Amino acid sequence: MKNHVWRPLYIVLAIVGGIIITRTLLVPNDFGVYERGYMYGWHRKSNEAEWRKYPIKYKSPQICAECHPEKDREIKSSPHASISCQNCHGPNYNHPDDPQGLTIDRSRGLCIRCHAHLPYKGTLRGGIPGINPETHYPQEQCVMCHIPHSPKPMIQKREVKS
Amino acid sequence: MMNRREFCKKACIVAGGLIIPLSALEVFNPRRLLAEKDGNSKVRWVFLVDIHKCVGCGLCVKACKIENDVDWDANVTRTWVERYVVTKGGQTLIDSPKGARDGFITQKIDQASQGLKEVKPEEIAKAFFVPKLCNHCENPPCVQVCPVGATYQTQEGVVLVDRTWCIGCGYCVMGCPYGVRYFHPTLHVAEKCTLCYHRLCQGMKSACVDACPFGARRVGNIRDPEDPVTKIITTEQVNVLKEEFGTKPQCFYLGSSMEVK
Numbered sequence: 001m002k003n004h005v006w007r008p009l010y011i012v013l014a015i016v017g018g019i020i021i022t023r024t025l026l027v028p029n030d031f032g033v034y035e036r037g038y039m040y041g042w043h044r045k046s047n048e049a050e051w052r053k054y055p056i057k058y059k060s061p062q063i064c065a066e067c068h069p070e071k072d073r074e075i076k077s078s079p080h081a082s083i084s085c086q087n088c089h090g091p092n093y094n095h096p097d098d099p100q101g102l103t104i105d106r107s108r109g110l111c112i113r114c115h116a117h118l119p120y121k122g123t124l125r126g127g128i129p130g131i132n133p134e135t136h137y138p139q140e141q142c143v144m145c146h147i148p149h150s151p152k153p154m155i156q157k158r159e160v161k162s
Numbered sequence: 163m164m165n166r167r168e169f170c171k172k173a174c175i176v177a178g179g180l181i182i183p184l185s186a187l188e189v190f191n192p193r194r195l196l197a198e199k200d201g202n203s204k205v206r207w208v209f210l211v212d213i214h215k216c217v218g219c220g221l222c223v224k225a226c227k228i229e230n231d232v233d234w235d236a237n238v239t240r241t242w243v244e245r246y247v248v249t250k251g252g253q254t255l256i257d258s259p260k261g262a263r264d265g266f267i268t269q270k271i272d273q274a275s276q277g278l279k280e281v282k283p284e285e286i287a288k289a290f291f292v293p294k295l296c297n298h299c300e301n302p303p304c305v306q307v308c309p310v311g312a313t314y315q316t317q318e319g320v321v322l323v324d325r326t327w328c329i330g331c332g333y334c335v336m337g338c339p340y341g342v343r344y345f346h347p348t349l350h351v352a353e354k355c356t357l358c359y360h361r362l363c364q365g366m367k368s369a370c371v372d373a374c375p376f377g378a379r380r381v382g383n384i385r386d387p388e389d390p391v392t393k394i395i396t397t398e399q400v401n402v403l404k405e406e407f408g409t410k411p412q413c414f415y416l417g418s419s420m421e422v423k
Contacts, residue, residue: 035203035317040305043314047324054360057229058369083375087221091228113219113265114375119283120247123290124376125217133267 057091064089067096071149078150088148108133111142203317206412207357208384209368210391210400211293213417215378218243218291220265225373227263229358236347239263240355241295241370246421247271250287254421255279266291292422293379295370296321296342296355297403297411304334304343304354313352319412320359325351339407357381384412 030045061084065072068085075081086092088110089102117130137145164172226241227234242261248254257272270278302321305313312327313334323334328351335343335352346353358368362381366372371379382391394400394416401418402411415422 031311034314036315040302040315041317042311044311044324044327047314047322047327048316051322051356051359052363054230054356056361056364056366058225058372060366061372082377084372087225087373087375091225109264109267112267113221114217116265116267118218118266118269118289119286120289121286122288123217124215125291128217 057093058086059092061085063092074149079152080148106141106143108140108142111146111148115142203319204385205317206319206384207298207362208319208382208391208395209295209298209357209413210380210382210394211413211415212378212380213290213292213415213419213422215376216243216291216293217376217378218245218262218266219375220262221373221375222293222370222379223261223263225369226355229361229369230356232353233347234263237261238344238347238353240342240353241293244292244294245271245289246292246419247281247289248287248421249281249285251285252287255281256421262291288419290417290419292415292418293370294340294342294403295413296357297340297409297413298355298357300410300412301408303407303409304338307333307337309333316359318359318362320357320362321354322356322359323352323354325349328352339404339409340411 028044028046031043032045034041034043034045064085071085075083075085089104092102093099095102112131112133114125114128115130116133118125120126142148220243223239223241223243226232227239230240232238232240237260239261242258243266244256244258244262245266246254246256255271255273259266259272270280273279298315298319298321300319302315305315305321308314309331310327310329312324312329313321314324315321325346330345330350330352332345332352335345338354343352343354345351358366358370361368368379368381371381380391380394382389382395384392384395386392387396395414398416400414400416402414403422404411
């Protein structure tokens with residue numbers, strides 16, 4: 001056959017070869033079909049390990065009691081027993097190494113998540129003692145009067161109206 | 163030189179060969195098919211939400227955002243809580259301000275363009291809170307539509323996104339019937355709940371499960387018959403969301419109501 005027939009064929013072969021080489025270089029070796037089959041399991045396997053290594057911020061709720069047993073006893077005998085320490089004291093990270101102390105959330109916003117009264121009888125929310133945040137000492141922090149570790153009775157209740 | 167008869171014969175053979183897909187030539191292997199059907203993994207994570215127990219405090223959303231580095235102020239969240247208020251007039255009002263990141267602290271229901279709507283307590287027929295998250299479906303449509311294999315399901319049933327491989331086309335965001343996917347505000351890749359895969363793999367529970375003070379959220383292994391979550395799912399009246407889509411969602415709801423979409 002004449003040269004003018006072969007020439008475009010060479011170009012096509014070069015393009016195909018180029019695509020195959022680029023693909024081999026760009027696609028990771030562990031990219032393939034795994035446990036969930038082609039439809040759901042076609043992926044880069046090492047990504048699973050990358051997600052597994054994602055840093056944990058909140059430690060298991062039981063871990064706090066290992067070093068703070070007296071605080072644990074205190075909260076466990078209060079109506080707030082079911083609230084995990086880290087919900088108010090912030091995520092543990094690598095405490096006590098880093099950070100050495102946790103930043104406690106004493107904000108009003110944290111308390112009214114549950115204690116802003118909502119008249120929903122069918123839910124547990126309707127049974128939680130609640131206030132209207134707009135009228136119940138709106139400028140004050142709840143912890144001025146209520147001790148979160150033993151909210152009942154309000155031992156710390158002081159006159160803050162003045 | 164080829165005659166006409168010869169040419170027609172060969173053309174038929176070539177055309178016939180072309181219409182047989184490659185998969186038809188694959189040897190049928192019943193064992194492999196069985197493995198793909200039920201999976202051979204000893205672990206299959208499922209989620210259980212008890213609507214009766216949820217008070218709408220949003221501590222789960224807060225914990226999820228911190229644990230998974232989800233942008234605090236951007237209007238995106240991997241899990242959220244919806245409030246349903248059904249009036250005696252039969253109207254259903256639903257809202258989820260900031261995904262309930264700060265909980266529900268007012269009786270005013272956010273109705274977007276219609277403004278805040280307050281329902282008098284005596285007009286409320288029923289009200290409840292519904293936590294939502296990725297259902298980690300057995301047939302995840304979001305995974306099927308990914309053109310590059312950036313999203314996938316692990317053998318434990320967790321649907322994940324490969325952040326280095328995602329091209330940000332958004333097919334999966336559109337493909338999910340539950341709207342659990344969104345774009346990462348800074349990385350510009352698809353984002354979703356991982357069921358705290360990094361915690362589950364270390365024997366811990368998901369951050370939202372640990373944060374919930376009322377036990378409204380639980381995670382368990384459906385392949386373990388002794389798992390308390392499995393016991394509830396197999397013996398009590400549980401529901402799933404949008405069953406009609408055929409996605410086989412693996413997030414089960416106790417105490418669900420017909421208003422829940």
